[in-house]
Amino acid sequence: MKTETAPPFVESHSPRATGRPRDEGVHRAILDAAYAILVEVGLKHFSIDAVAAKANVARTTIYRRWPDKMQLMNESFLRAFEPTLEFSSTHSPRDDFRALVISLARTLNGPNGRIAASVVAQAQSDPKTQEMFLKNFSEPLRKHSTALLQAGIDKKEFREDLNIARILDAAVGAVYFRLLFGQSTGPAWAHQLVDTLLEGCYRKDGQ
Amino acid sequence: MKTETAPPFVESHSPRATGRPRDEGVHRAILDAAYAILVEVGLKHFSIDAVAAKANVARTTIYRRWPDKMQLMNESFLRAFEPTLEFSSTHSPRDDFRALVISLARTLNGPNGRIAASVVAQAQSDPKTQEMFLKNFSEPLRKHSTALLQAGIDKKEFREDLNIARILDAAVGAVYFRLLFGQSTGPAWAHQLVDTLLEGCYRKDGQ
Amino acid sequence: MKTETAPPFVESHSPRATGRPRDEGVHRAILDAAYAILVEVGLKHFSIDAVAAKANVARTTIYRRWPDKMQLMNESFLRAFEPTLEFSSTHSPRDDFRALVISLARTLNGPNGRIAASVVAQAQSDPKTQEMFLKNFSEPLRKHSTALLQAGIDKKEFREDLNIARILDAAVGAVYFRLLFGQSTGPAWAHQLVDTLLEGCYRKDGQ
Amino acid sequence: MKTETAPPFVESHSPRATGRPRDEGVHRAILDAAYAILVEVGLKHFSIDAVAAKANVARTTIYRRWPDKMQLMNESFLRAFEPTLEFSSTHSPRDDFRALVISLARTLNGPNGRIAASVVAQAQSDPKTQEMFLKNFSEPLRKHSTALLQAGIDKKEFREDLNIARILDAAVGAVYFRLLFGQSTGPAWAHQLVDTLLEGCYRKDGQ
DNA sequence: CCCTAACCGAGACGGTACGTCCCGTCTTTTT
DNA sequence: AAAAAGACGGGACGTACCGTCTCGGTTAGGG
Structure with a gap:
């Protein structure tokens, strides 16, 4: 009877067994170009031709990857937001939550915001983009936030019956709505938002 | 250079005295077709050719208007949401607010949701669409909601220092975020959302 | 008194009932450009892009037609050879035949020869081209030649059992073979060819 | 005393003394694949990729050779026609000539005909192919045929002033023309052709 | 018996051209 | 004038091959 447990963390995609290896610089150049175009001239002028020209690369090279x-665009988005996913954890749940929301708001307030908005737009006609956004970006953030708020409940800081999911719907939704309609999501605004939301989180008794 | 853009809602003074008058039925047929295409096959296949074909109308006729x-698309959106703007007002601010949010959520949960999502997507590369959405759709709703929540404060039902704008950011943002990512905004979800938000609105004393 | 005879040669395909009519100058410009490219730089560099550029026309305009x-290419060929199909008829069958072969040889010896060679090449991977060549170009010429040689038989100038089809195979084949392999088909050569072929056509008796 | 066995002039046809020798089987496999593709799917789908795939060989391996x-394609053609060049010589010039033409017609009537037609097509945009065809295929056959007809003259079987070159132009041209336009060159047809041509070759006196 | 140069597979890369889909403008006839 | 029909210039799409260029892995012969 072979239990034959497969090795726990094997990358199934054997990276490159044969053939000329891909030029990593090309990969970077393309993603850089894609990023720059999205930020500078926007989704409407984001075309493979434009990216190829800006990256000094043949169109076919892009289609090969x-x-x-x-x-x-999806990968360009992911790369832009990869370093963003650093969550800082302190002692205080409310401070952590505040920091998280403000961090998201600040990020989307900068150039990366244009990328995110483009991705959201594209997601409206491309299920794959939608899935990518949710799975690779939204869910990790949501998972972390959930844990964070749960800690607040455990510490008796937040109400026991707090509906964490809705709080997050509200916080994230608010940030994105403003992003999508050209309204800044600066620190002052973000602070107000978090304060307002937290107000409903605390316990009614002595706080 | 004929700009020749007829205003969406005809002003009372008729500028032309001669020539064949525009067929009003054609106007409707085009908007119906545009609506149907957006709802049925989505933004990606929304093309002037497709609308013209579905409306049994020449492409030129569309471009004339x-x-x-x-x-x-913008006008198609406005027409779809025009009858939606019925706000019911009862005695209780909290019930009115709840009703309002649920009404928005329900509307966007139906076929009109696809239109709204398309408009939001388009707004990312078209400032005019963005402006139209804010001015003709978002702001009226916001204005009404603000009044509604203010009434709650005045009635001492809500906290005096309630940040109305942020509550609305949160409520509206949450609904749109779910709309844009294919998650339903049904009544159960909407109820939870409102309950969660209201929790932070009440006065701390005996309520 | 109008007898009202229907026009003898009505084109059944109603040419253009509605819509903006096609610009005939564009048609000419495209065919001219196609012709020029085939003659000047050859089949290998004959591309839609090149033709469009030379004709100062959008690529799509070509694909529309x-x-x-x-x-x-086929139409370019047909147009180039249309004026060629003027057959002169004199009293003498042998002179007529000679004139015909020499005429063909001379035409293919000039710039039009490059077009014809390109068409033959293309016919090797396109049945439509093959059919077009045979039906619109080869057969008319063959039909006329057959009549011509038959007249020679009727006049007792040629042998009664003359195999007209084979004579034509030989004459036409010889011209094309030389065309396809870069050998000139000048008048001297053509004369020799016809003389050689005619030698087998005469009656054996006192002629 | 130096033995100095260094070869005075290096033979050009032994370029490498070291390294892994080329696999002869690969050479055959490639040519076989090329032949098969040309015969089966035609010139249009004859691509290096297709040949490589069919031969189970890397594209590089083809380009190395x-x-x-x-x-x-040229080499594929030459290999296909190499064994064809067996000329049978009997006593009778007219029979030999007849046999030769029929042999050519029969060969081109079979699968090899597709190769030949492809080569002719390619020759229209590639001088090298043209030269190859003439030098390696056409001329040897022509040289042999010329000798053969000359023998007929010498034997007083054919006319003294017979224009051998034109007879060959006619015979070969006829066969190729039919090949290039999808008309069979079967034995019956070939017989008729030769008979017709020979008719003009005989002496006028008592034969 | 190992060294080494060439072979072989695989595939990246810069390119050219293809044929398609829309865009928004224009030109013409019919109503 | 409006309306239908469709030509026109143009931009971008994604695909198919071209011929060149690295790679890693394999074979013989020559030292």
Whole structure:
């Protein structure tokens, strides 16, 4: 009877067994170009031709790595937001939550905001983009936030019956809505938002 | 250089005295077709050709009335949401607010939600669409909601220092975020959302 | 008194009932450009892009009129050879035949020869081209030649059992073979060819 | 005393003394694949990729041996027609000539005909192919045929002033023309052709 | 018996051209 | 004038091959 447990963390995609290896610089150049175009001239002028020209790369080279425009944009988005996912954890749940929301708001207030908005727009006509956004970006953040708020409950700081999911819907939704309609999500605004939301989180008794 | 853009809502003074008058039925047929296409096959396949074909109308006829694709979509959106703007007012501010949010959530949960999502997507590369959405749709709703919540404060039902604007950011943002990412905004969810938000609105004393 | 005879040669395809009529100058410009490219730089560099550029026309305009490269080339060929189909008829069958072969040889010896060679090449991977060549170019010429040689038989100038089809195979084949392999088909050569072929056509008796 | 066995002039046809020798089987596999593709799916789908796939060989391996597509096709053609060049010689010039033409017609009537037609097509945009065809295929056959007809003259079987070159132009041209336009060159047809041509070759006196 | 140069597979890369889909403008006839 | 029909210039799409260029892994012969 072979239990035959597969090795726990094997990367199944054997990276490169044969053939000329891909030029990593090209990869970077393309993503950089894609990022720059999205930020500078926007979604409407984001075309494979434009990216290829800006990256000094043949159009075919792009198609060799990404099946279409949308996938390229998705990866461009992911790369732009990868370093963003550093969550700081302190003692205080409310401070952590505040920091998290403000961090999100600040990020989306900068150039990366244009990328995120483009991705959201694209997601309206591309299920893959939608899925990517949720799975690779939204859910991790949500998972972390949930834990954070739960800690607040455990510490008796927040109400026991707090509906964590809705608080997060509200916080994240508010930030995105303003992003999508050209309204800044600066620190002052973000502070107000968090304060307002936290107000409903505390315990009614002696606080 | 004929700009020739007829205003969406005809002013009372008729500028032309001669020539064949515009067929009003054609106007409706086009908007109906635009609506149907957006709802049925989505933003990606929304093209002037498709609308013209579905409306049994020549492409020229569309361009005579709308300067481009985007304006047509905008008007299609406005028409779809015009009858939605019925606000019911009862005695209780909290019930009114609840009703309002649930009404918005329900509307966006139906076929009209696809239109709204398309408009939001388009707004990312078209300032005019953004402006239209804010001015003709978002602001009226916001104005009404603000009054509603203010009434709650005046009635001493809500905290005096309630940040109305942020509560609305949160409520509206949450609904749109879920709309944009394919998550339903059904009544149960909407109820939870409102309950959670209201929790932070009440006065701390005996309520 | 109007006898009202229907026009003898009505084109059944109602040419253009509605819509903006096609610009005939564009048609000419495209065919001219196609012709020039085939003659000057040859089949290998004959591309839709090149033709469009030379004709100062959008690529799409070409595709609106011809389904693909090959059909364009075919029409270019037909137009180049249309004025060639003037057959002169004198009293003497042998002179007529001689004139015909020499005429064909001379035509193919000039710039039009490059077009014809390109068409023959293309016919090897496109049945439509093959059919077009045979039906619109080869057969008319063959039909006329057959009549011509038959007249020679009727006049007792040629042998009664003359195999007209084979004589034509030989004459036409010889000209094309030389065309296809870069050997000139000048008048001297053509004369020799015809003389040689005619030698087998005469009656054996006192002639 | 130096033995100095260094070869005075290096033979050009032994370029490498070291390294892994080329696999002869690969050479055959490639040419077989090229032949098969040309015969089965035609010139249009004859691509290096297709040949490589069919031969189970890397594209590089092909390019190491042939500079480009055209040269590969040329060699494929030559190999296909190499064994064809067996000329049978009997006593009778007219029979030999007849046999020769029929043999050519029969060969081109079979699968090899597709190769030959492809080569002729390619020759229209590649001088090297043209030269190859003439030098390696056409001329040897022509040289042999010329000798054969000359023998007929010498034997007083054919006319003294017979224009051998034109007779050959006619015979070969006729066969190729039919090949290039999808008309069979079967034995019956070939017989008729030869008979017709021979008719003009005989002496006028008592034969 | 190992060294080494060439072979072989695989595939990246810069390119060219293809044929398609829309865009928004224009030109013409019919109503 | 409006309306239908469709030509036109143009931009971008994604695909198919071209011929060149690295790679890692394999074979023989020559030292």
